[in-house]
Amino acid sequence: MAKIRLVRMSAYFGRTRALREINLDIPEFNVTAVIGPSGCGKSTLVRCINRMHETVKDARVEGDVLLDGENIYGPGVDPVQIRRRVGMVFQKPAPFPTMSIQDNVAVGLNLNGLALNRGERAEIVERSLRRAALWNEVKDDLGKPGTSLSGGQQQRLCIARALAVEPEVLLMDEPCSALDPISTAHIEELVLELKSQYTIVIVTHNMQQAARVSDFTAFLLGGVLIEFGDTKQIFTNPERQETEDYITGRFG
């Protein structure tokens, strides 16, 4: 069943159109990879799914994005509510520099206005850090600033931060691009684990990664969705010539 459905969705930066009439069904409890050469609109695509695109100046979206059948661009829909349901992890980890590790994880809980006591808070912090495969490394330093961690740890901290609020969908925009192979492996494992409870969309430049973690793959080129399908099929037997050229490294 499609958790997210893009219907003739176009995205603009001022006058320039970054995405053109995308139709795409993203299935629930699966990992969908978005691949394509640099500048083809991968980041823009995922940012349209949690209404982050419009936070850029002069940026706007046309067409519909349905989340559980409801248009998130419909009249009266509060983008803040959408972003609480659709979590996001960015390419560059951005923990809040003045907050401790545990406060970074818990920050979204306060936003949601949940009245939690200390015990419940600590429990959620621990669970989220465990899920993000970071707990063992930081459990004795929860009061330290989030920025005192390494880049890979910071990225996992940001994943924990996104998971703490229990989103339904997790968007990951090149989450491993700044990480070493070990941290990357951690995060890939994590993605595979998380997909039983979340719908995940992951942008990646790494074909192997897409093949390893995703169930479905979308290939974008110049703002157009060229091909979408089962990951295995896309990588072994693509229908379109452009897809084949890209995954065999002939361009991009």
Next chain:
Amino acid sequence: MLSPNFGSYAVAPSATAQARTKRRWQRLKMGVPAGELVFDGFTAATALITLSLVVAIVVVLAISAWPALVRFRAGFLVGTEWDPVNEQFGALPFIYGTAVSSLLALLVAAPFGIGVALCLSELAPDWLSNILGFLVELLAAIPSVVYGLWGIFVLGPFLRDAVEPALARYLGFLPLFQGPRVGVSMLSAGAILAVMVVPFISAVCRDVFAAVPDNLREAAFALGATRWEMVRLAVLPYSLSGIVGAIILGLGRALGETIAVAMVIGNRSVISASLFMPSTTLASAIANEFTEATSDIYVAALIELGLVLILVSLLINVTARLMIYKLTAQRFTR
């Protein structure tokens, strides 16, 4: 545009400065292009000249104030009697007036200036923010005499007839808001200073907010923060030391402001708990009385007021720097 450069004195040699000196030596020993040396020499010279200028000003003031310094000693700072006829000079009312009027100004101007800056940098669309920003900064370009005139004819009467009665009615149990209402008062001075200081605080804060990395804003939004929550999570904590700096810069302005204050404060060297009463400040007293100062000791006493003013500003700057240093060291480990 104002640059967030909070006073040019009291620069302690920091660890980075020492490292820089060391590097320079290493480069010198290795032999570097002449252009580098010239540039180094030039920047070092300008820095030194600026520093010696400050020292020179203090020294010259101290020499001119010498007769008063030796005659009144510490009594000058704590004395409340300012009686030129009998050559009694106590500066406490001036120090008090300066401190209270400046604090009053900051009390209003700091939240206002920060609010304006937040509105301009986080809320308003670019075109509006540019226009409003320009208008706010225009406030800084109005000469102080004009502020003084406005204070006498508009602000003073308004405070006397509208604000002070209200304050007296609802907060009159406080000694701050008791007494006669005459239109020239500590309150007037504080209010006019507040208006004059807002553009400085907001301009610096705007620059400070512009330096907040966008990915922090995005992170907050992506977690489902509203605009205000984003400001609270991402913008304000990151800018804290800059905001303190902006306020200190505003305080520096308020402390030294002369003409506008002299025109609205009433110039009476008394210490009164009531903000409705006339008062005086270090700077306005110097401007007011310098032409009447006939005896040498009177002139020396006025110059000593100037010296006190400089030292107070210096003290505030050093404290602020230490505070900023502490805050940043604590909150941004690494």
